[in-house]
Amino acid sequence: QSALTQPRSVSGSPGQSVTVSCTGTTSDIGKFNYVSWYQQHPGKAPKLMIYDVSQRPSGVPDRFSGSKSGNTASLTISGLQAEDEADYYCCSYAGSYIEVFGGGTKVTVL
Amino acid sequence: EVQLVESGGGLVKPGGSLRLSCAASGFMFNNYQIDWVRQAPGKGLEWLSSISRNSGFVYYADSVKGRFTISRDNARDSAFLQMNSLRADDTAVYFCVRCSGFGWFDSWGQGTLVTVSS
Numbered sequence: 082q083s084a085l086t087q088p089r090s091v092s093g094s095p096g097q098s099v100t101v102s103c104t105g106t107t108s109d110i111g112k113f114n115y116v117s118w119y120q121q122h123p124g125k126a127p128k129l130m131i132y133d134v135s136q137r138p139s140g141v142p143d144r145f146s147g148s149k150s151g152n153t154a155s156l157t158i159s160g161l162q163a164e165d166e167a168d169y170y171c172c173s174y175a176g177s178y179i180e181v182f183g184g185g186t187k188v189t190v191l
Numbered sequence: 192e193v194q195l196v197e198s199g200g201g202l203v204k205p206g207g208s209l210r211l212s213c214a215a216s217g218f219m220f221n222n223y224q225i226d227w228v229r230q231a232p233g234k235g236l237e238w239l240s241s242i243s244r245n246s247g248f249v250y251y252a253d254s255v256k257g258r259f260t261i262s263r264d265n266a267r268d269s270a271f272l273q274m275n276s277l278r279a280d281d282t283a284v285y286f287c288v289r290c291s292g293f294g295w296f297d298s299w300g301q302g303t304l305v306t307v308s309s
Contacts, residue, residue, distance in 0.1 A: 084235070113293065115292070115293035115294045115295070116294065117294045117295055117296070119236070119296070126286060126299040126300065126301055126302060127236065127286075127296075127299055128299070129295070129296060129297045132291075132292060132294070132295040132297075133292065133295065138297060170235060170236050172236075172238070172294045172296070173294060174293035174294045177250070178241060178248070178250040179238070179250060179252070180226075180238040180241075180293070180294050181238065182228075182235060182236040182237060182238060183235070184235045185235040185236070
């Protein structure tokens with residue numbers, strides 16, 4: 082049950098695109114198409130942004146998109162906006178009804 | 192509106208116990224798996240435990256297996272986390288979450304803070 086690996090921080094200017102990576106193993110991300118992404122503003126509860134690798138819940142802007150290749154999943158934020166500045170966490174199903182989160186990435190809007 | 196409200200957090204000494212509660216409203220509670228996730232101060236999210244809709248299946252992270260027990264009462268639209276043998280590294284905000292699929296946590300409570308300190 083090792084945590085997934087995310088970069089500690091990424092940054093971009095308003096209007097730009099940023100991508101947050103999430104690297105796992107052949108036992109989690111590489112094996113299952115059950116990757117989700119969460120946005121967390123300071124002092125708030127996390128919010129589901131992407132599930133099942135690339136599906137967006139109702140109400141999440143379409144500038145948030147998810148993908149996966151091999152053992153690495155990615156969250157891309159296109160047309161970066163000030164309100165996107167937050168911590169982002171990936172999560173993957175790891176089999177045997179166990180879930181594993183990434184360490185989190187701080188997205189900064191310059 | 193879907194709501195999950197945690198309670199029961201507080202200050203407890205190492206080796207002590209605490210029981211967290213999660214009160215659900217706004218949805219058919221018995222149709223959903225419920226999980227607990229925690230976040231240590233300044234740290235990331237950690238999945239802890241899940242319980243199936245009818246309590247038939249429960250699962251735990253290795254870090255809490257044998258110390259924490261998850262349960263639910265569908266008649267009261269509530270879930271619980273009994274935490275025993277608490278350690279300093281259990282200090283965290285504990286979130287109750289609604290699970291709609293594998294790793295698909297679509298509703299979160301506001302969290303309750305547990306502090307383990309002498």
